[in-house]
Amino acid sequence: MVAEKRSRPAPKKRKAAKPVRRRKAAPKRRGLLGTLLWPFKWLMILFWRIAWRGTLVVGLLVGIGVFYYASTLPPIDELVDGRTRGSVTLLDARGETFAWRGDQFGGMIRAQDVNENLRNAVIATEDKRFYWHFGVDFYATGAAMVRNYRNGGNPLSGAGGSSLTQQTAKLLCFGRPFDPNTWEDETAYEADCRRTTLWRKVQEATYAFAMEARYTKEEILTIYLNRAYLGAGSRGFEAASQRYFGVSAREVNAPQSAMLAGLLQAPSARAPTRNLQRAQDRGATVLRLMRDEGYLTPQEEAIAQANPATLSQAARARAGGYFADWVMDSGPSFFTDGTTEDVIIRTTLDPRIQTAAEEALVWVFENKVRAGSEAQAAIVVMSADGAVRAMVGGRDLTASGAFNRATQALRQTGSAFKPFVFATALDLGMSPFDILLDEATCWTSPGSGEWCPRNYTGRFEGEVTMVEALQQSLNIPAVALSELVGRDNVRSVAESFGIVSELANGPALALGASESTLIEMTGAYAGILNGGSAVKPYGLVELRLAGDSEPLLTATGGIRERVIQESAARQLTWMMYQVVEGGSGRRAGVEGWEIAGKTGTTQGARDAWFIGFSGDYVAGVWMGYDNNTPLTGVTGSGLPAEIWHETMARVLSGLTPTPLPMEVPTQAVAPQPQPQTGQGGDGLGFTPEEADTIINDLLRELQNSGG
Known part of the structure; x- marks a missing residue:
């Protein structure tokens, strides 16, 4: 029993285990190829770190630009007529129009009011993804830059690939009005607005984004339809419809719509009053594009191709060029060549007699x-x-x-x-x-x-x-x-x-x-x-301002x-x-x-x-x-x-x-x-x-x- 009572010796304390020291892994050998590529890898990493920060800065600047432009854009009613000079409409002795001078504007017409064929022709020709992008069609822009590079080496020169919104931005010259102290004339002003540089492309995209933020698609299309130049002094599709066909843009048919849309690329050269056959050929191409986009059935396209657009009697008549010039010279210049108003001049011209003289x-x-x-x-x-x-x-x-x-x-x-x-x-x-x-x-x-x-x-x-x-x-x-x-x-x-x-x-x-x-x-x-x-x-005979009854x-x-x-x-x-x-x-x-x-x-x-x-x-x-x-x-x-x-x-x-x-x-x-x-x-x-x-x-x- 004594032995049982004998106390047990206290257990000896164990020494703490020393931490095991792991040996560092030997660095991987890069080899010859890795050594050669390492500087490029380092540069790519550096470029990426700079690029995403730069992109963030550019995006921030673009956002500020979009906000600024969007806040300054006026109601579309103030943008549809951007002419710096007026027009002169000359009427013959019967009161029928026989000649135009200056920049003709037929009055504002909204996108939802133009004929459906005309709206579809413009979309099919200029920007088939208009209703799907937010101002810039990056796919079309990239494709255009590739084509330009292959054709001439400069990706910014040649086919633009600009969306319809971007084209409208250029028509508005990014909000800069014509200033005679800055530009020699309106031609120089428009040329400057169309100038293409990298910075101008950024500005164009920013303005396009701002327009998309400020206006609806229909409003943007309305501005475009009213501002586009379509040859023979016609500003906007309403003026061109009246000039070439004697009808409103509300009433044009498929062939007429296709011809008008076809003028957008080269309005002066393809104006039907200058070369009707060339205008009809381009119109035929637009009709095929309308069919490809589903705006026309094959049967409708075939009918339209068989009946190309022709000029109205007034537009077709070659009469009055010399007479119109003489009448313009006989009136005060501030109401004729230099007018900033829309003027109506009634004349003595008899179209029957004019035709007789020309035929003779x-x-x-x-x-x-x-x-x-x-x-x-x-x-x-x-x-x-x-x-x-x-x-x-x-x-x-x-x-x-x-x-x-x-x-x-x-x-x-x-x-x-x-x-x-x-x-x-x-x-x-x-x-x-x-x-x-x-x-x-x-x-x-x-x-x-x-x-x-x-x-x-x-x-x-x-x-x-x-x-x-x-x-x-x-x-x-x-x-x-x-x-x-x-x-x-x-x-x-x-x-x-x-x-x-x-x-x-x-x-x-x-x-x-x-x-x-x-x-x-x-x-x-x-x-x-x-x-x-x-x-x-x-x-x-008499001269009056458009809309006035008194001469x-x-x-x-x-x-x-x-x-x-x-x-x-x-x-x-x-x-x-x-x-x-x-x-x-x-x-x-x-x-x-x-x-x-x-x-x-x-x-x-x-x-x-x-x-x-x-x-x-x-x-x-x-x-x-x-x-x-x-x-x-x-x-x-x-x-x-x-x-x-x-x-x-x-x-x-x-x-x-x-x-x-x-x-x-x-x-x-x-x-x-x-x-x-x-x-x-x-x-x-x-x-x-x-x-x-x-x-x-x-x-x-x-x-x-x-x-």
Whole structure:
């Protein structure tokens, strides 16, 4: 028991185990390849660390930019019309539009209001994922950059791949309005807005994101549809629809929609008014895109392809280019070329007469003029009060802004000037049956020496009446008569009738040595038709701002003061009627109509004229070369008379013949002559027989003494 009670010895304390020290693993050997690649790996790590931070910073900046742009974007109503200049719409005499100038805007139209075909055509052509992205189509942008790199090496130059929202951002120039102090003109402004750089692409994307944040897709599309340029001065699809098809963008069909959408890539080059076939070809491509995107069934596409869009009658007509330019020049520039408002101008143009003049010109040059000829021609048709009904300023009938030979070309008038000589004599009391001498005669002018004119035929006819002298366009009697009645009087009559160009001082005045324009000459002849009163040719009837009912300007032309007595004008009309009936103007005659007129051919045949009139209209035709080269085998009695005939035969077709306002003189009682020295004078009170004797003696004396 003692043993049991013996206490057990305390257990010995165990020493703490020493921690086991693990040996470090030996570093892996990189090997030769690893050693070589290690610097690149390190650079990639460094690049990644910088890139994600940079991306974060760029993203933050873009976010700030998006917030800023979105907060400054105005309501879309303020963005749809971004023009810096206004438009001019020209209406013909019937009130129908025939020409446009400036930047045309048809009024705001919303995306939901345009025809569905048009909306679908734009989406299929410009941005088929428009409704799915947030402003930038990264897939399309990347694909475009790859194509650009392969084609030219610069991924930012070439096909853009911009979304429709990005294109709208560029149309808005990222919110920068046009400033004339920054850009030379609007063209430079738009070019700068389209400039492509890396920074501009970032700015474009930022603005696009902001637009997506601020506007709905339909609102963005509305801005685009109203701002896009579509050629021929059309800003927006509403203006283009009206310009090319004469209908609203609400009413265009599938082929018309496809043609309009096809203009977005190259609006000026593909404008249907410039090249209809090219516009139709591009429209056919857009129709296929619409089918591929499911907007058209194969059957609908086939029907549309078989019926391509064509221009409206107003757009198809080539009429009015020269006339429209002339009317624009006749109005104040702040309402025409320089207008910032939308202006409506009603004019005197008669489209039927304009078409007649154009068709006549084309027909004569195709059938009567040798192929390859560079000869030019111009035509003016007006009413007796000076209202211009048609104007052709050259053979290029589609020209706009071109040199207008009807209003700008100063050319010698030749024998077309002679009626003013005879008008002066008749107004001073002479008779169409008074005798003149056609014989070799010379005149001397100070500083010019002796001048001996000849007739075109080379013959002299001896004694002839005044009417015979005009009918055969004899030169000697015309000069002698001008000297008899007074050169200053002839000049005064011509100027009063509207010849504002400087007139010659010497005896050659009578033979049209002076220069004038076709519209001046035609207007002067209108004074003969209306009974002897001057007219001012005009084309502008009234000018008003779009939306206003009251005009700001009205016609400033029309009949002016009397120049010669009515009886003198009526007798002169009868004399000019004889020119067409049996004289040098026979080719101008129109069957069933009384026509009066006068031919004109200048020295060396550099200019050929025919100006004449029916009871309703006066028309003038000029023909020649721009470089003053002589015409070959052409006189006023030839091609110009034929162009006049072809024009007026079309103009007068279907109308009831109107007699000429002429007075047939009698030989029994001849008016008393009043020889002039250029200062005017009173009648001398001779008997008719004495007057005839005096006139003949004077004429012989003048011609035998050389003036």
